[in-house]
Amino acid sequence: MRIGELAERTDTSRRLLRYYEEQGLIVSERAANGYRTYDESTVDRVIQVRGLLDAGLPTRIIKQILPCLDKPRVIHFPDATPEMIATLTEERDRMTRRIQCLIRNRDAVSEYLDTVAGDELRLRSVT
Incomplete structure (x- = not known):
């Protein structure tokens, strides 16, 4: 192609x-x-x-x-060197920390949206 x-x-x-x-x-x-x-x-x-x-x-x-x-x-990867294993371990751990940060941020955005949506619904029901 x-x-x-x-x-x-x-x-x-x-x-x-x-x-x-x-x-x-x-x-x-x-x-x-x-x-x-x-x-x-x-x-x-x-x-x-x-x-x-x-x-x-x-x-x-x-x-x-x-x-x-x-x-x-x-x-x-049958021929992994100790350096490669250390590098990949470091990268994996960095990705894990990044994932945890993304999850926290996603949860915070979800909580914010829930709050805003709840406020919006309460305002509509009052008016």
Whole structure:
């Protein structure tokens, strides 16, 4: 598939796909006309990369663990070094703290909305 189709199927800009390729996160072939072409499996790879980026992992770590990803959400890394394990542990713990913060913020927004909605209902019933 060409870059436009990959961009559409993954909801990712062409520019970002070219960046992923530049970083070694995805691979393309070049057609005779010079256009990039991507294998069907690149769709899943882009989704994996985006998910890992959204989780807060930097591209340098993603590049290291990508060879161990055989399908979305499954990581196999038989040759993990102590440094890699320490880095991934640190990243996991950072993501956990971020998740906890997001949950607290979500709960605060929900409480605010409940309060505002309750006030709005009380004001409507009075008038």
